Amino acid sequence: MILAEAIEVTRRYGDVTALDRVSLRVTEGELVGLLGPNGAGKTTLASLLTGVRRPDSGTVTLCGGDPRDPRTRRTLGVTPQETGLPATLRVGEVVDFVGAHYPDPVPRAELLDQFGLTDLVRRQTGGLSGGQKRRLAIALAFVGRPRVVVLDEPTTGLDVQARRGLWDAIKAYHAGGGTVLLSSHYLEEIEALADRVVVLGHGRVLADDTVTAVRGMVGVRRVSFAHDGEPPALPGVVATELREGRTHLLTPDSDQLVRALVASGVDFRDLEVAPTSLEEAFLAITQSETLATAA
Ligand SMILES: Nc1ncnc2c1ncn2[C@@H]1O[C@H](COP(=O)(O)OP(=O)(O)OP(=O)(O)O)[C@@H](O)[C@H]1O
Known part of the structure; x- marks a missing residue:
């Protein structure tokens, strides 16, 4: 009912x-x-x-x-x-x-x-x-x-x-x-x-x-790594966070991001790719909505 x-x-x-x-x-x-x-x-x-x-x-x-x-x-x-x-x-x-x-x-x-x-x-x-x-x-x-x-x-x-x-x-x-x-x-x-x-x-x-x-719908993943210097500018990143000496990048396409990271020549360590929390997924949905509205 x-x-x-x-x-x-x-x-x-x-x-x-x-x-x-x-x-x-x-x-x-x-x-x-x-x-x-x-x-x-x-x-x-x-x-x-x-x-x-x-x-x-x-x-x-x-x-x-x-x-x-x-x-x-x-x-x-x-x-x-x-x-x-x-x-x-x-x-x-x-x-x-x-x-x-x-x-x-x-x-x-x-x-x-x-x-x-x-x-x-x-x-x-x-x-x-x-x-x-x-x-x-x-x-x-x-x-x-x-x-x-x-x-x-x-x-x-x-x-x-x-x-x-x-x-x-x-x-x-x-x-x-x-x-x-x-x-x-x-x-x-x-x-x-x-x-x-x-x-x-x-x-x-x-x-x-x-x-x-x-x-799963937004399929946002977290790619995180440690490195020295400024965070690299990489394609397909919907959010960037610097926390506990690591750079955390949220992206709908982690494969493409990791390829770009390697190609960028950044000297990264301890690479991790992980699913995101609902909070992160939610931010990605509302962010893309804002972008779509602004377009
Ligand atoms: N009484 C009101 N007069 C004028 N605008 C209002 C009124 N109540 C809500 N709004 C507007 O309507 C929209 C939706 O507000 P609403 O309070 O429903 O959102 P919300 O998701 O509950 O937000 P929050 O998480 O901040 O409580 C907002 O732009 C708000 O400014």
Whole structure:
């Protein structure tokens, strides 16, 4: 069953086209990562799917209904990028308050334990740190046992430990059959959690495939070596990095690059050719998109 769907959706803010005929389909039980640089349209897409905004054209459905309809929204858990919590209420009270809107909420103790918030149950939310508020906001997305959760950059501002704790909670929800759409700037987050990744750039879907396939699609490889002096200028390089005394070159054609490196006469040592991380693949996709747009 399709739980969230956008068909040919366009959304403008004045002159800015935030989404340009975007289509996306999330079926029950999927965990889909939404990846894109700043301004790609991730938040706008999340806000359409969760009924916060309306598209200018195209259609959006959530669990077969209109995401703006309160009955449809009861199946949804959301963590927006910015969350306002009532400052004088205690953590436990906020959980009870939000949970009271749902027919079968997760018991307070269970939810707090799952999100590592048990020790904070009696604290007023106004006194929580930014990371603690964030964790609470995310926990609240799950209190109503939603069929689908939309998490917009959920772990921004969390330290490594809190982020990993949150990944475990998201994984547990997904393992129990839950459906997740998660946007992130942290590419290791998408790699750790999602099988499928939708790459957005300039308001358009640049790729929609498995994490492995997206990496393979761009086929970017890392050629790295040590050498003395200035880095050589070589053809087909999409990114250059100097790190730990080595030059790292990203290229879609490592064979051609290695031939050019040898022909250049550079006195290199310890040559390595390796597959790239999703982050590097993603940069290459968005970079070629930028070049294509500029052309
Ligand atoms: N309320 C608004 N008014 C005007 N322009 C907006 C508004 N919201 C978003 N935009 C513009 O629409 C485009 C897409 O923004 P959006 O927030 O959806 O991107 P994003 O991928 O979520 O970015 P980020 O990763 O920075 O959160 C950007 O150019 C942004 O400046």
